[in-house]
Amino acid sequence: MQGEHVLDGIAVGVITVNSKGIVCTVNKPAAALLSLEGEKFVGLKIDDIIPEARMGNILNAGERQQSIQWLIGDETIIITSKPLVQEEAPAGAVITLQKLSELKDLLLDFQTMQALKTEIENLNTLNNQLMTAFDYCFDEVYVTDGQGYTVFVSKACEKFYGVNARDMLGKHVNQLEKDGIFSHSVSREVLQKKHQVSLIQGTNKGRKLLVTANPVFSESGDIELIVTISRDITETSNLKDKLVETEELSKMYLSEIERLKTGQSQSQELVVVSEPMKQIMDTVKRIAKVDSTIFIEGESGVGKGVVASRIHQQSKRAEKAFISVNCGAIPENLIESELFGYESGAFTGAQKGGKKGLFEAANGGSIFLDEIGELPLSLQVKLLHVIQEKKLRRIGGNKDIIVDVRIIAATNRNIQQLVQQGKFREDLFYRLNVIPLSIPPLRHRRGDIIPLIEQFLKKFNDIYRLKKQVSEPALEALSAYNWPGNVRELENLIERLVVTSDTNRIDTCHLPDHLTNSANKNQKGVMVLNICPLKRATEEMESQLIQKAHERYKNTYRIAEALQINQSTVVRKMHKYFGDKEEADNK
Structure with a gap:
């Protein structure tokens, strides 16, 4: 480097040390005076080379300058030490070595001394400029010596680790890792592998850094320095996670759209043969004409969504939107924004211009809140406000939005038990339970089983272009089964039988064992549900x-x-x- 050539051209010996007293440079006259090669001094403590130098007085006690005489053989050497100051703190020192016999000639060589002073000033200026440039860099610059001790770190570390750069100087990477400043030291990896290493590093401030460390080798092949560049990728990582959530939500919506299409088709072909279902449909016709909140209870698969769709179709809101929401299918951290919407900038990754929630999308129509028992308690308060006040406020918003929505809720859980357990608000339950509607399971309306079988048989025969029929014994077995999965289980089984049976006649031999065994058990008895005369x-x-x-x-x-x-x-x-x-x- 130019600075080193200038120092070598100076007639006096010059040694520079850092703030820890470690030798950084030794010019040729200094090496000659000490009768050693200059390269061997670099990296050693000056006190081990010249004990009389007492560098602690300069670096720690704050002395401005000191001079001593040191005898080497027959020669008396004048050793002068002067501190290098950076930001009002010692950053190192310059040590000059002169033979006493040459002092007179050296003192007369004013131009040489002036050149030395100017070069040192230039070096200090260049050093300050480099430090300033590093401090304004978005990325962190972190340097260790060949043993892993920190020799430099830019101010970006304060944002990444929450510690002052000075507090990291002189510390070993293993100690910093042990203290939890960062996890998995890349410098340690470089020391072991002796080549460039890149990895994702976590910090004590919860940041994620993309870290790349490069070794700097000496002529002998040893690692002299490790220079590490760290870039903060926390926001990028968060955006990636948000993208994954959005993709999952998109898949859920596509699935929900397909389910809604199926639900609309089913609602047009709703089977109402048994007396319990006739009574329910009579109730549906009456309550569809009013806007009261409806609470539908029933086991999974009984057709709560189909009944909710039928209520909407027979209401004065039939021309408006019917929005179906499965409260248990949307992630808890997304459900509030999906139901009530958000304003622009409400959170990281929020869509520019904001977004309408499902309640706004259903304005003028009906919203079906399936699996309402899965709604988090924090959102139950907000839903209660919407029911009572007929208005909502988006996430990040400061104004109320009036909504006109018919709410139909449904659950397959014991909601009153959830109320007693404190998992569902009692006041919300009363607001939802204005008109209760209970859908009986298929085993309690067996008159619907054969008509449903005929409907599903026709549906899947049309889809797969087949002509399958169900035998009388198979119909009896299907009618005797208790159908714990209700209509959904029946539909899935009919599709399976249509697709897998090897003849056009579906007989008892094609039925699953658990179904025929259950049917045989049920054939001998009559179900008694209650006590009566x-x-x-x-x-x-x-x-x-x-x-x-x-x-x-x-x-x-x-x-x-x-x-x-x-x-x-x-x-x-x-x-x-x-x-x-x-x-x-x-x-």
Whole structure:
């Protein structure tokens, strides 16, 4: 370097040390005076080379200058030490060595001394400029010596680690790693592998850094320095995570759209044959005309979404949007923004211009909140406010937005038990439960099973262009099964049977073992759900038995054969329980 050539050209010996007293440079006259090669001094402590130098007085005690005499052989050497100051603190020192016999000539060589002073000043200026440039750099510059001790770090470390740059100087990377300043030291990796290393590093401030460290080798092949450049990629990493969440949400929405399409198709083909479903549909017709909040309860798969869609279609809001939301399918950290929307800049990654929530999208129409029991308690308060005040406020917003929405909620959980456990707000439950609607499971409305089988059979025959039929024994087994998964389980099984059966006739041999075994168990008994007078129970069972047989056979002679009674008895019983309507149906 130019500075080193200038120092070598000076007649006096010059040694420079850093703030720790480590030798940085030795010019040729100094090496000659000490009768050693200058390169061997670099990196050693000056006190080990010249104990009489007492550098602690300069570097620590703050002395401005000191001069001593040192005897080397027959020669008396004048050693003068002067501190180098940076930001009002000692940054190192310059040591000059002169033979006493040459002092007179040296003192007369004013130009040489002036050149030395000027060069040192220039070096200090260049050093200050480099330090300033590094401090204004977005990336952190971190340098260690060949043993892993910190010799320089730029001010970016204060943002990355929350510590002052001075507090890191002189510390070993292992100690900094042990103190939790950063995790997985890249300098340590370079010392072991002796080549460039890049990795992702975590800091005690929760930052993520992309760190690249390069070794600087001496002529002998040893590592002299390790220069590390660290770039903060925290925001980039957060944006990547947000992108993954958005992609997952997009997939969920696509799935929800397909489910809605299926739900609309199902609602048009809703099977209403059994008495319980007829009663529910009668209720649906009445409540669809008003805007009261509806709370639908029922096991998973009973068709709560289909009933909610039917309510909307029969209401005065039918021409407006019907938004279906599965509260259990949206991640908890996203559900508030999805339901209520957000303003521009509300959070990192927020869409410019903000975004409408699903309540705003349903304005004028209906919103179906499925699995309402999964809604976090923090959002239950906000939903209660929307129900009571008919207005909402977006995340990051400062104004209320009026919304006109019919709310239909549903759950397959015991919501009153959740209220007792403190997992669901009691006041919200009362607000939602204005009109309760309970959908019975399929096992309690067996009159719908065969019509549903026929509907699904036609659907999948049309889709796969097949002509499958279900045998009478298979129908009986399917009717006797309890269907814990309700209509959804029935639909999935029919599709499976249509696709996998090897003949056009689906028989009991094609049914799953658990279904036929369950059917055989159920064939021997009658389900008793409650206690009532025996006469009333007998009449109720007789009435349902006659109705079920009529739904299947449509003919009094076939009904009599199936029930093993006279045809005249069938006619009399039908007249008793159903009046003239059933007689007219048989004519």
